[in-house]
Amino acid sequence: MKRTIVICLLLTALLSLAACGAQPQPSPAPQEAEQSPAPAEAAEPDGEEPAPDAQSEPAEEVPAESEDPPEERAPVLLYMGHASLRIVTPEDKVIYIDPYAGDGYDLPADLILVTHDHFDHSALKLVGERSGDCRVITRKEALEGGEHRSFELPFVSVEAVEAGNNRYHDVRSCVGYVLRFPSGVSLYVSGDSSETAQMAEMADMQLDYAFFCCDGVYNMGPEEAARCAGLVGAKHNIPYHTASTDNGSLFDTAQAERFDAPGRLIVSPGEEIGLR
Ligand SMILES: [Zn+2]
16 A cells, blocks of 8 residues: 555656646746747847948949049039138049138048148148048148149149238248149139239139139238239139138128129138039
C-alpha cells in the first residue's frame, strides 16, 4: 500500500509539476505577442524614418537643379549691403567681394576679393567656410609694384583696376575689380573711390554691370558717381556703399536714388539678381 501511496503521490507531484510547467507557457506566449508588436513598432520608425527617403529625394532633385547646363545659367549676385556682394556662378563656385555687411556667408568660398584694407571691406572672418583651393585676392596681390594685375580662374577672370584717388583712399592701396564670367557677362565694382584716370578708358571694356560707391563722406557722392558711370559706360549702373558706416547704415535708399546714372538699377540689401 505504501508503495501505491508513494507512486500516487509521485504521480500527483509529476502532474502538478507538469501543470506548473504548462502554466508559465501561456505567459511567455502573450509576452511574445506583446513583444511582436514591439519589433513591429521598432520597425515602423525604420519604415517611417524619413532619412532614406529624404536622402533619395535630394538625390532626385540634384539632377533637376542642374538640368540646365552651366553655360545656360546665369551667375546669381546677392547684394548683402554696404559694399558686400556674393556671386554664385553656374558652376556653383562662390565668390565674395568685400565681406562685411549682411547675411549669406554660409556658402563655402571659392574666391574672395577685397578692394582695400578698411574694416568695412575686409571682414574675412565672416567667410568661415572655404573650399580647399579657395583663393583670396586682396589689394596686395592685385596691385603689385604699382601694377594692376589680372587673375584667370576656371569660373571667372578678374582684372584689378584703379580705385581710390581721394583723401581717405590712396590709389596705391585700393583697387576696383572687373569680373568676366565664361558666359561673357561682366561686372565692375568700384571699391571705395572717386573718379580715377582709368575710368575714361573703361568704356572699351563694354561692361554689363557696374557698382559705384556714392556715400559722399569718405568717397565721391552720387553726382560724381553718376558722372563716372557715364565714363565707364556699363549697361546697368548700381549704387552701393551709399552711406558711411559711422551711423551703422548699410544702405541709404535716398542716397541711392540721388545716383542719377544712365541704366540705373537700384538693388536693395538681401536682393538677388541674375547676371545676364
Ligand atoms: Zn568703405
